[in-house]
Amino acid sequence: MTTGRPPRSRRSPWIAPLLLLLRLAVMGLGLGVIAGTGLKLLAPRLAQGAVGVPKADPTPHLRPSGGLSSGRFEPRRELAGLSETWKKLAAAQKGLTASGYLLVLDDGRYAQLQPDLPLPAASAIKTPILLVGLEDLDAGKLRWNEPLTMTKELVGGGAGWMANKPVGTRFPFFEAATEMIRVSDNSATNLLIKRLGGKQAINARFRALGLPSTEVKNWLPDLDGTNTTSSRDLARSIALVDTSEKLSPRARDLFRGILGTSGTNTLIPLGMLMGLGKDSSDPDSELLPLGITVLNKTGDIGIAYADAALIELPNGQRAVAAFMVKGPFNDPRSAELIRKMAGAVAKTLVVKG
Numbered sequence: 001m002t003t004g005r006p007p008r009s010r011r012s013p014w015i016a017p018l019l020l021l022l023r024l025a026v027m028g029l030g031l032g033v034i035a036g037t038g039l040k041l042l043a044p045r046l047a048q049g050a051v052g053v054p055k056a057d058p059t060p061h062l063r064p065s066g067g068l069s070s071g072r073f074e075p076r077r078e079l080a081g082l083s084e085t086w087k088k089l090a091a092a093q094k095g096l097t098a099s100g101y102l103l104v105l106d107d108g109r110y111a112q113l114q115p116d117l118p119l120p121a122a123s124a125i126k127t128p129i130l131l132v133g134l135e136d137l138d139a140g141k142l143r144w145n146e147p148l149t150m151t152k153e154l155v156g157g158g159a160g161w162m163a164n165k166p167v168g169t170r171f172p173f174f175e176a177a178t179e180m181i182r183v184s185d186n187s188a189t190n191l192l193i194k195r196l197g198g199k200q201a202i203n204a205r206f207r208a209l210g211l212p213s214t215e216v217k218n219w220l221p222d223l224d225g226t227n228t229t230s231s232r233d234l235a236r237s238i239a240l241v242d243t244s245e246k247l248s249p250r251a252r253d254l255f256r257g258i259l260g261t262s263g264t265n266t267l268i269p270l271g272m273l274m275g276l277g278k279d280s281s282d283p284d285s286e287l288l289p290l291g292i293t294v295l296n297k298t299g300d301i302g303i304a305y306a307d308a309a310l311i312e313l314p315n316g317q318r319a320v321a322a323f324m325v326k327g328p329f330n331d332p333r334s335a336e337l338i339r340k341m342a343g344a345v346a347k348t349l350v351v352k353g
Contacts, residue, residue: 160185
C-alpha cells in the first residue's frame with residue numbers, strides 16, 4: 001500500500017563529501033580572516049613584549065622581587081653618604097692615609113675612598129695569591145696534594161710555623177694554601193709564590209685578573225711595605241670568586257672554606273659589630289645570630305693595616321669590602337679607623353637596609 005507521497009529522488013554518492021569539503025573551506029577562510037585581524041591588532045603589544053611573551057631580563061643579577069643570584073662586580077649607584085662618612089673619618093686622623101671600597105654584589109651599590117691608591121699590602125696580598133693558586137688547581141696545572149719543598153730562600157719570619165721546620169721539608173699544596181690564610185704563614189705564602197712561577201709571573205696573573213695595583217716585589221713578610229695592593233683590588237679578588245667569574249664551583253668552595261679559617265676578626269668583623277652598638281671578644285659569634293657572616297683576611301706590618309672581606313647580609317645579599325691604612329708604626333689609630341669605617345658599613349647596610 002502506498003502512503004500517497006511521491007518517492008524521494010536518489011542523490012549521487014559523491015554529493016555529501018563535496019558539501020563537507022565546501023563547509024570546511026568556508027570555515028577555514030573565516031578563521032583565517034579572524035586570526036589575521038587579531039594579530040594585526042595585537043602586533044604593537046607583541047613588539048613591546050606584552051601578551052605573555054617573556055622579555056629578556058637586561059639585568060638578570062638584579063632580582064628585587066625575590067630569588068638569589070651570584071651578582072657581579074659592577075658598581076651602579078654610589079652610597080654617597082657612606083663615602084662622605086669615610087672621608088670625614090679619615091680626615092679626622094692626621095698622619096694616616098686611608099683607602100676603602102665596598103660593593104654590594106646583588107644590586108651594585110658602592111662606596112669608595114681613594115679605592116685605587118696603591119698602599120703596602122702586608123698579609124692582605126695573600127687573598128689574591130690564593131685566588132691565583134686555585135686557578136691553577138682548576139686548570140690542572142698543580143695538584144691539591146702536590147708537595148712543595150721549603151728552601152732557604154723561601155723561609156719567612158714573622159707569622160706562621162713553617163719557618164721552624166728544617167729546610168727541605170715538603171708541604172702539600174693544600175696545607176700551604178690553608179696555613180697562608182689560617183695563621184697568615186709567611187713561609188707558606190713564599191712557597192706558593194715560588195710554585196706559581198715567581199714574582200714576575202704572579203704579578204702578570206694579577207694584571208690579567210684586573211688587579212693593577214697588586215704587586216709582589218719581595219718575599220714575605222716584607223716589613224718595609226714594598227708589596228702593594230689597593231682596596232678595590234682586594235675587594236675584586238674576592239668578588240671574582242663569589243660571582244663565579246673565576247673558579248669552578250668546587251674551587252670556589254675551597255676558596256671560601258680556606259678564607260673562613262682566618263682567625264683574626266678584630267678589624268672588619270669587630271667594626272661591624274661595634275657599628276651595630278655591640279662589642280665582644282668573639283665578634284663572629286655575635287654577628288651570626290644577626291644574620292651576618294664575615295669571611296676576611298687581614299694584614300698588619302706595623303706601618304700598614306688592611307682587611308678585606310666577603311660579607312653575607314641578613315637580607316641574603318652579599319657585599320665585598322676592603323680597607324687599608326698607612327701610618328706611624330703600631331699607631332692604634334690605624335686599626336681603629338678600619339673598625340670605624342666598617343661600623344659605618346653596618347649602619348648603612350644592616351640598620352638602614
